[in-house]
Amino acid sequence: xxxxxxxxxxxxxxxxxxxxxxxxxxxxxxxxxxxxxxxxxxxxxxxxxxxxxxxxxxxxxxxxxxxxxxxxxxxxxxxxxxxxxxxxxxxxxxxxxxxxxxxxxxxxxxxxxxxxxxxxxxxxxxxxxxxxxxxxxxxxxxxxxxxxxxxxxxxxxxxxxxxxxxxxxxxxxxxxxxxxxxxxxxxxxxxxxxxxxxxxxxxxxxxxxxxxxxxxxxxxxxxxxxxxxxxxxxxxxxxxxxxxxxxxxxxxxxxxxxxxxxxxxxxxxxxxxxxxxxxxxxxxxxxxxxxxxxxxxxxxxxxxxxxxxxxxxxxxxxxxxxxxxxxxxxxxxxxxxxxxxxxxxxxxxxxxxxxxxxxxxxxxxxxxxxxxxxxxxxxxxxxxxxxxxxxxxxxxxxxxxxxxxxxxxxxxxxxxxxxxxxxxxxxxxxxxxxxxxxxxxxxxxxxxxxxxxxxxxxxxxxxxxxxxxxxxxxxxxxxxxxxxxxxxxxxxxxx
Amino acid sequence: xxxxxxxxxxxxxxxxxxxxxxxxxxxxxxxxxxxxxxxxxxxxxxxxxxxxxxxxxxxxxxxxxxxxxxxxxxxxxxxxxxxxxxxxxxxxxxxxxxxxxxxxxxxxxxxxxxxxxxxxxxxxxxxxxxxxxxxxxxxxxxxxxxxxxxxxxxxxxxxxxxxxxxxxxxxxxxxxxxxxxxxxxxxxxxxxxxxxxxxxxxxxxxxxxxxxxxxxxxxxxxxxxxxxxxxxxxxxxxxxxxxxxxxxxxxxxxxxxxxxxxxxxxxxxxxxxxxxxxxxxxxxxxxxxxxxxxxxxxxxxxxxxxxxxxxxxxxxxxxxxxxxxxxxxxxxxxxxxxxxxxxxxxxxxxxxxxxxxxxxxxxxxxxxxxxxxxxxxxxxxxxxxxxxxxxxxxxxxxxxxxxxxx
Numbered sequence: 099x100x101x102x103x104x105x106x107x108x109x110x111x112x113x114x115x116x117x118x119x120x121x122x123x124x125x126x127x128x129x130x131x132x133x134x135x136x137x138x139x140x141x142x143x144x145x146x147x148x149x150x151x152x153x154x155x156x157x158x159x160x161x162x163x164x165x166x167x168x169x170x171x172x173x174x175x176x177x178x179x180x181x182x183x184x185x186x187x188x189x190x191x192x193x194x195x196x197x198x199x200x201x202x203x204x205x206x207x208x209x210x211x212x213x214x215x216x217x218x219x220x221x222x223x224x225x226x227x228x229x230x231x232x233x234x235x236x237x238x239x240x241x242x243x244x245x246x247x248x249x250x251x252x253x254x255x256x257x258x259x260x261x262x263x264x265x266x267x268x269x270x271x272x273x274x275x276x277x278x279x280x281x282x283x284x285x286x287x288x289x290x291x292x293x294x295x296x297x298x299x300x301x302x303x304x305x306x307x308x309x310x311x312x313x314x315x316x317x318x319x320x321x322x323x324x325x326x327x328x329x330x331x332x333x334x335x336x337x338x339x340x341x342x343x344x345x346x347x348x349x350x351x352x353x354x355x356x357x358x359x360x361x362x363x364x365x366x367x368x369x370x371x372x373x374x375x376x377x378x379x380x381x382x383x384x385x386x387x388x389x390x391x392x393x394x395x396x397x398x399x400x401x402x403x404x405x406x407x408x409x410x411x412x413x414x415x416x417x418x419x420x421x422x423x424x425x426x427x428x429x430x431x432x433x434x435x436x437x438x439x440x441x442x443x444x445x446x447x448x449x450x451x452x453x454x455x456x457x458x459x460x461x462x463x464x465x466x467x468x469x470x471x472x473x474x475x476x477x478x479x480x481x482x483x484x485x486x487x488x489x490x491x492x493x494x495x496x497x498x499x500x501x502x503x504x505x506x507x508x509x510x511x512x513x514x515x516x517x518x519x520x521x522x523x524x525x526x527x528x529x530x531x532x533x534x535x536x537x538x539x540x541x542x543x544x545x546x547x548x549x550x551x552x553x554x555x556x557x558x559x560x561x562x563x564x565x566x567x568x569x570x571x572x573x574x575x576x577x578x579x580x581x582x583x584x585x586x587x588x589x590x591x592x593x
Numbered sequence: 594x595x596x597x598x599x600x601x602x603x604x605x606x607x608x609x610x611x612x613x614x615x616x617x618x619x620x621x622x623x624x625x626x627x628x629x630x631x632x633x634x635x636x637x638x639x640x641x642x643x644x645x646x647x648x649x650x651x652x653x654x655x656x657x658x659x660x661x662x663x664x665x666x667x668x669x670x671x672x673x674x675x676x677x678x679x680x681x682x683x684x685x686x687x688x689x690x691x692x693x694x695x696x697x698x699x700x701x702x703x704x705x706x707x708x709x710x711x712x713x714x715x716x717x718x719x720x721x722x723x724x725x726x727x728x729x730x731x732x733x734x735x736x737x738x739x740x741x742x743x744x745x746x747x748x749x750x751x752x753x754x755x756x757x758x759x760x761x762x763x764x765x766x767x768x769x770x771x772x773x774x775x776x777x778x779x780x781x782x783x784x785x786x787x788x789x790x791x792x793x794x795x796x797x798x799x800x801x802x803x804x805x806x807x808x809x810x811x812x813x814x815x816x817x818x819x820x821x822x823x824x825x826x827x828x829x830x831x832x833x834x835x836x837x838x839x840x841x842x843x844x845x846x847x848x849x850x851x852x853x854x855x856x857x858x859x860x861x862x863x864x865x866x867x868x869x870x871x872x873x874x875x876x877x878x879x880x881x882x883x884x885x886x887x888x889x890x891x892x893x894x895x896x897x898x899x900x901x902x903x904x905x906x907x908x909x910x911x912x913x914x915x916x917x918x919x920x921x922x923x924x925x926x927x928x929x930x931x932x933x934x935x936x937x938x939x940x941x942x943x944x945x946x947x948x949x950x951x952x953x954x955x956x957x958x959x960x961x962x963x964x965x966x967x968x969x970x971x972x973x974x975x976x977x978x979x980x981x982x983x984x985x986x987x988x989x990x991x992x993x994x995x996x997x998x999x
Contacts, residue, residue, distance in 0.1 A: 292898040323802055554979075
């Protein structure tokens with residue numbers, strides 16, 4: 099993975115920059131020692147490590163603004179960071195960049211249940227929002243698997259999803275207001291507690307922008323009343339293809355479950371060995387479907403789903419009879435990643451989305467690739483929305499195996515794009531999928547995205563080296579050559 | 594006005610390249626049903642996408658549909674209905690507000706205006722359902738963003754930027770939308786005689802319960818009467834959708850939580866009521882004129898998005914306005930006697946700092962001299978200008994439609 103060449107002049111100024119930052123922030127909020135910087139050297143994508151130039155931990159919007167304004171003037175790069183759970187290297191530090199940790203901005207600012215909103219600072223965890231309102235029967239719907247640790251600011255940077263997003267949307271669909279700081283230090287507010295804001299939808303643009311456009315310092319999200327009932331069913335199929343067919347038919351039948359997750363045989367076995375929740379071991383694929391709403395609705399849908407599953411050759415079907423049992427169904431799915439971690443020295447979690455009906459084809463081709471690369475794969479999917487998480491098993495201590503694993507992973511993602519899907523469903527592009535962007539976007543597509551970047555951050559100081567294979571100079575992107583008589587389609591008839 | 598009518602994406606590209614070469618600003622329209630919304634466009638040439646029609650992909654089991662920008666909503670809704678599906682954001686038809694032909698609006702126009710109806714409350718706006726698009730920017734360059742799958746975080750989400758940009762950044766040639774199953778049944782519970790403040794409280798209680806309310810509106814007696822409901826009383830309406838047994842259960846559960854339900858609208862009557870609410874039918878024409886043309890701008894119309902609890906407060910602050918509430922109080926529709934600034938000063942003063950007030954209908958003169966959309970703070974204005982300049986450096990696309998000079 100090639101990162102931009104560090105600016106030696108900036109690296110040489112570390113001490114001086116740290117001294118200046120200590121005048122902007124409390125001294126203990128500036129981390130410049132070799133040992134302490136190491137804490138920030140990677141995020142959830144641990145294959146890449148790089149201690150930051152300096153880490154700073156501001157505790158107010160004003161401090162964030164002061165740091166950014168200083169860095170803009172001095173030409174110092176900034177890498178924003180939440181809890182560091184990104185799986186795509188979105189918060190990977192650069193040797194010549196300040197890592198801006200937002201963990202101290204962790205207060206719940208306002209709970210407004212009559213308006214169904216909660217306003218928090220970006221360092222509050224995703225689950226922390228639910229914890230703040232569950233006493234009153236509310237919750238925050240988007241629930242990435244890392245929700246116990248990941249922060250809402252990071253969720254906004256990555257537009258994280260989770261199990262519930264088929265029915266309740268991604269982060270972007272649940273954010274009502276933002277306060278963010280531009281690279282030049284200006285503080286901008288968008289939206290609020292109301293649903294529709296006029297003007298360009300910059301809130302929508304910032305969400306999922308992977309820290310390249312601005313630093314979020316305050317967030318207002320909508321919270322929902324908890325459904326009256328929740329039940330899950332666990333359906334076993336001989337093959338993943340049949341499970342996939344069942345998913346398609348459930349949706350075509352007009353049912354949108356709260357969650358619909360699939361695991362293949364290697365994932366089922368790894369999970370069962372880890373959490374012992376009674377997953378069937380004799381099936382090729384397991385579907386966990388969760389329904390929420392009034393009990394009569396859940397029961398009616400379950401009857402329909404069971405019939406559909408039967409048509410798709412299901413061999414087993416269990417419905418949760420208690421809350422403990424429902425959570426048990428999920429325990430294995432939620433522990434699938436660490437469970438796979440027990441059966442292989444290392445694994446690499448991929449994240450692509452495909453149109454659901456291409457699942458059988460994609461699985462078959464993934465199996466062929468697995469044989470070709472000599473690396474095993476375990477699969478867990480957000481089946482309802484076609485979001486695949488193939489886990490490639492490898493051993494980093496075997497020379498060349500990591501590289502082979504990365505090549506295999508890249509092949510999988512290109513395959514996702516080839517069948518009409520996308521490179522990333524929820525983990526982000528980061529550094530991981532950066533060089534694959536041209537597989538999905540042509541030059542014009544990327545230029546238009548980069549021009550947006552230029553409008554926010556013309557000097558490319560915010561999180562450089564992420565998302566785009568190469569950042570072109572903004573001046574170059576801004577040029578437009580139009581001359582009389584030089585039209586793209588000279589042979590076409592004029593209007 | 595001379596209007597170009599390209600029938601392919603390549604022809605759109607060529608039209609914009611020509612406009613760039615000749616420095617000719619363009620007014621971008623679909624069917625033109627919402628031309629009366631926004632500031633009058635400062636362009637002498639038109640570019641209509643109405644000829645760029647047709648559904649290009651519809652996979653019901655994938656919940657995805659792609660259509661060329663000029664495809665009418667009517668055509669899309671017909672195809673969806675045949676598979677028991679719908680656009681869940683419930684796009685309203687505002688043709689009645691502007692004297693245009695109902696049922697002709699295009700999907701490109703709906704997305705460009707980011708329109709959504711009563712179900713906005715739970716299902717989101719047009720922006721939340723746009724998965725991807727193809728467009729030609731003001732640079733005359735074709736580009737795309739997003740995809741055709743629900744879960745996608747690859748690159749910047751330019752779909753959000755396009756939704757609600759009123760054709761000022763790029764001309765969309767094709768859009769891909771998330772579609773959803775159509776609920777099997779719908780019923781609307783009516784509470785009679787509540788004033789706005791009480792209604793907002795009832796609606797907050799309903800939305801704060803687990804009974805999945807998918808529409809919550811309040812109409813004063815006069816406006817309810819115009820829709821033929823309420824029998825002379827103000828109406829608070831709560832909609833429930835889904836399986837018949839589930840709807841019945843939730844209606845009963847809510848009825849015991851918020852007593853006073855006096856009537857119920859079922860099926861077609863329920864659908865018609867919510868369509869009227871979304872289309873602003875109660876305020877579309879001037880009730881004082883004897884036979885008003887629908888587009889009669891005798892009254893200025895506002896659509897104000899606020900925190901739900903602020904809806905009633907805003908109505909109280911504007912006693913001269915005729916008003917009703919949608920989105921559980923979070924959307925206030927206001928009609929004011931016509932004035933030179935479209936009532937902007939009054940409405941924005943009454944609203945205060947929070948929320949967004951949009952002048953939806955007024956005479957061209959009032960729209961040209963006032964801020965139709967909520968004024969932005971300077972940092973945001975500067976940023977929006979830089980974005981406009983990125984996509985449309987020559988200012989060719991719908992110049993002035995959103996704000997003066999942009």
